[in-house]
Amino acid sequence: MTASAETNQSPAILMRGIDKSFGSVRANRAASLEVLRGEIHALVGENGAGKSTLMRILGGLQKLDAGTVEVNGKDVTGWTTSDAIAAGIGVVHQHFMLVPTLTVAENIVLGQEPKKGVRFDYAWAVAEVETLSKETGLVVRADQKVSELSVGEAQRVEILKTLFRGAKILVLDEPTAVLSPPEVRDLWVVLRRLRDAGGTIVLITHRLDEVIEISDVITVMRAGETVTRLETGKTTPAEIAKAMVGRDVALAARQAAGLAHAGDAGDAGDAAQHMGAHTSADAASALSVTNLVVMGSRGTREVDGVTFSIRPGEILGLAGVEGNGQTELIEALAGLRAVESGSIRIDTRDVTYDNVGQRRDAGLSHIPEDRHRRGLILDYSVADNLVLGRQREFASRGMLDGARIAANAQTQIEAFDIRPPSSSLPARSLSGGNQQKVVVAREMGREFTVLLASQPTRGVDVGAIEFIHSRIREARAAGKAILLVSAELNEVLALADRIAVMYRGRFVTVMPAADASEDVLGEYMIGSKKDAA
Amino acid sequence: MTSRFRTQLEEALFPPIIALLIALVCGDLLIMSYGQSPATVYRLLLEGTWGNAYGFGQVLYKATTLAFTGLAVSLGIRAGLFNVGAEGQLAAGGFAAAFVGLHLTSAVPWLIAIPLCMMGAAVGGGIVGAVPGYLRVKFGAHEVIVTIMLNFIVLALLNWLIANHIHVEETLHTPEIGAGAIPRLDAFMPAFHGSAANLSMVVAAITALAGWYYLFRSRRGFELRAVGLQPDAAEYGGVSVRGVWFRALTLSGAIAGLGGINYVLGYKHYYEDGLAGGAGFLGIAVALVGRNHPLGVIIAALFFATLSQGGLAIHAFVPKQMVEVLQGVVILAVAMSVPEVRRVLRLGRKPVTA
Secondary structure, X not given: OXXXXXXXXXXXXXXXXXXXXXXXXXXEEEEEEEEOOOOEEEEEOOOOOOHHHHHHHHOOOOOOOEEEXXXXXXXXXXXXXXXXXHOOEEEEOOOOOOOOOOEHXXXXXXXXXXXXXXXXXXXXXXXXXXXXXXXXXXXXXXXXXXXXXXXXXXXXXXXXXHXXXXXXXXXXXXXXXXXXXXXXXXXXXXXXXXXXXXXXXXXXXXXXXXXXXXXXXXXXXXXXXXEEEEEHXXXXXXXXXXXXXXXXXXXXXXXXXXXXXXXXXXXXXXXHXXXXXXXXXOOOOXXXXXXXXXXXXXXXXXXXXXXXXXXXXXXXXXXXXXXXOXXXXXXXXXXXXXOOEEEEEEOOEEOOOOOHHHHHHOOEEEEOXXXXXXXXXXXXXXXXXXXXXXOOOOEEOOEEOHHHHHHHHHHHHHHOOOOOOXXXXXXXXXXXXXXXXXXXXXXXXXXXXXXXXXXXXXXXOHHHHHHHHHHHHHHHHOOOEEEEEOOOHHHHHHHOOEEEEEEOOEEEXXXXXXXXXXXXXXXXXXXXXXXXX | OHHHHHXXXXXXXXXXXXXXXXXXXXXXXXXXXXXXXXXXXHHHHHHHHOOOHHHHHHHHHHHHHHHHHHXXXXXXXXXXXXXXXXXXXXXXXXXXXXXXXXXXXXXXXXXXXXXXXXXXXXXXXXXXXXXXXXXXXXXOOOHHHHHHHHHHHHHHHHHHHHHHOOOOOOOOEOOOOOOOOOOEHHHXXXXXXXXXXXXXXXXXXXXXXXXXXXXXXXXXXXXXXXXXXXXXXXXXXXXXXXXXXXXXXXXXXXXXHHOHHHHHHHHHOOOEOOOOOXXXXXXXXXXXXXXXXXXXXXXXXXXXXXXXHHHHXXXXXXXXXXXXXXXHHHHHHHHHHHXXXXXXXXXXXXXXXX
């Protein structure tokens, strides 16, 4: 009895000093999480902050490198998935794990089928599921095939499945990413009811309005570390946003390297000059986008009617919490994702339905956000990577011109200081910073009018960041139009002339960089403030 | 530069050599289990293949077909596609070559007849290759499933055509072609008398050379390899990934189909049911052991041809099925060692930092 009284006071989840690396990537470093019983706890952070990894460790899906995990006061470090389920932890993944050809009831009881003799007692399963459905308010039709369900319904089935297995601690990984607003409201009702019945809920998300609405306590993660733990009632969206995307050690180092905008007087003057140039009303736009709508992979409107234009010699910075449509916008502009409606023009040419190659010919350069997936062919040599996308230019009568490819490589390696300066090395063997320089060299070392620079300095060392930034500034001075998307607010603030904030697929504001600050942008980023536009 | 070349060479040669050693050990054990001396059997195997003109001719003949199917499979793999349909494509190509040849009279000069028949072979195989290409591009149907199934369909269709329509009475082959025969080697070198070796092997060598040129020197080859390595990056680079898929499977089918000339134009001068005889499937092993490099494929084709011809030479001592077991061992060893060895080599190589 005393023991149970003791455990009653211990937190439902207590994770301390969690370290987890995948190869050279450190997903969690000394991360911690404390969740009390009967609370809805929001675990927030940008993509790659380590939230999912932490939850996978909790659910026994991943072994940890260091740290301790306690559930209800019991040390369970390094347990297995079946241990976790038995202890009442239920994880609802982003991607559903249901058998489409089975009914809702069959899916829910799968693995714990009620039996009548040797026969599966389906009628009993249906009855059980219907009872559970009524108790929790998770409305489902027990005898419907899962393949006929909407995503919202499928998610309810997932939650019921974990509850059926006796889950007392429910972990939901980005549950609203696939839901429509009314479905989200229904989900909140269910989660509150579960909490009031004594359940504990951990909600992984990066949408701050949801966090404010539903959670009791918030833990913020950034770059694998736990940044802070806040009580929802005593904090503001701005504070959370700052914790999520704000200054960190790396940024401080960057400023020490002399990259703060204030520290660069020459550039500031340059920028002012350009601002003056393009305030003249009739300056033609190099890139103009009108009412652009782009659908995401899951059939949701990821870009929902965006209109903007960029003039020659201007950098438009695009800020926003990741996952608000920036990726889809860039892909649509680059020709990698179909446009649902709206139009895209480069100079005077309508490229809305042009393919990647035609857009390149129209003067579009693109530094993609993921150099390992898109930007480089890792097994190709540096020289070959430096002509990727321009292979037509470097071929005559269908045959590649080796001499010109080599000459181009030599020029670019020197101009962009790619080290080691060997054009025959596979791109894979270069460091991250030099790999990015290869991408930058290819995209900026050619004739272009518009540059899409998506996370141009992600995962790059300070020296390369400085180099890439100065290249972007030079391109602006040379009259190029640049769309800069970055997860680092400081980068946007340091480089952009105007800053747009994207929230849920829309531009919620476009302001001159001079009027912007982290605090101002933060409010737009989390959707607590919107301009009429 | 030289050290890089050496690493490349090591990476290319390691798996086949390891596979060969494993096969040798297994072979020794098998031979000894029959109470024979491995040294004697291996000596006989070599004497029966590379040791005399006839045996060597047979090796060349068998290697020719395998080179075509191996090149076909390796081209697909370079584009990230696994063409398991070389068997059906080879048969279709052989049939198409014979079909064209049957419609020519001996009055047609060889300079016209041979290219016509060869074109027929390539088109026949190419059509069979284009079907999975189209289904992949249009409906996302996986090419492995489609090519496997298509083998059955094509082989059954050809069997029906031969059995019911164009055959010589009491046989399962077509009449002899009117023109388009490719001369045998013994026409120039009497020592090769009796062996099926013919000048189709020159075509195979040219195809390998052209394949190398296409893959590593042409823009389309650059795009094809890019799709095979990283489709997302290729797409970003303005390459039509679907276009490459379709082209690669069609071209792969055409090369496998061209292999049909070895039997039809160079050896029997007619199409016979069962012509492919497993050479299409063995092409997968040839491509694997040859590391999907045209030169490697030629060497691997010679290796597998040697094993298969050598099986006949050692028949008196051990069952000839032993070499089939050895082939299986080589294939398994290579299939397993390739990713392994690669991973190990990668681990040992540190990224070069600035």
